[in-house]
Amino acid sequence: MNSGSARVSASSAPKSIWLPILGLSLVYSLIATAIFFLISWLVADLAYALSGTLAAGIVIGFFAIGILIAEAAGRIRRSWAMPAFLGVFVIKVFGIAFVLLNLGLPEWVNRQGFVLAAAISLVAWQVGEVRAFMKARLAIYNEE
Numbered sequence: 001m002n003s004g005s006a007r008v009s010a011s012s013a014p015k016s017i018w019l020p021i022l023g024l025s026l027v028y029s030l031i032a033t034a035i036f037f038l039i040s041w042l043v044a045d046l047a048y049a050l051s052g053t054l055a056a057g058i059v060i061g062f063f064a065i066g067i068l069i070a071e072a073a074g075r076i077r078r079s080w081a082m083p084a085f086l087g088v089f090v091i092k093v094f095g096i097a098f099v100l101l102n103l104g105l106p107e108w109v110n111r112q113g114f115v116l117a118a119a120i121s122l123v124a125w126q127v128g129e130v131r132a133f134m135k136a137r138l139a140i141y142n143e144e
Contacts, residue, residue: 018071018081021132022064028128029060029121036117044113051110052117059121062092 033056041049069088074081105114 025128032124
């Protein structure tokens with residue numbers, strides 16, 4: 001039976017796609033953050049670099065929490081992972097908006113470095129997620 005498509009059994013599929021996504025996304029974001037920190041410290045100053053590190057930490061925490069909650073919900077019932085992920089995302093968006101608008105940033109934070117590092121970390125995280133999804137072997141079947 002030499003056909004162009006190979007059959008994948010459900011047992012060869014990973015138990016969860018969320019933790020590998022988290023791992024690869026973390027690697028991409030941490031590398032981007034380290035590069036940003038070193039370059040900005042050399043070109044600008046330490047406050048600029050630390051501002052970027054704070055922003056990257058917030059971005060990484062923001063996305064990691066959502067993936068961990070999706071993992072936990074998916075362990076209870078696989079079909080609950082995405083609704084949990086989306087619900088937490090909405091709550092986090094309003095939570096971060098509330099904190100930034102009401103509490104603001106510390107005085108030492110360089111706003112330009114903060115925004116630039118947040119954007120770089122966000123893009124790096126998304127690249128990691130896309131790469132992890134591309135590598136995931138998903139078994140599609142009816143759970144009911």
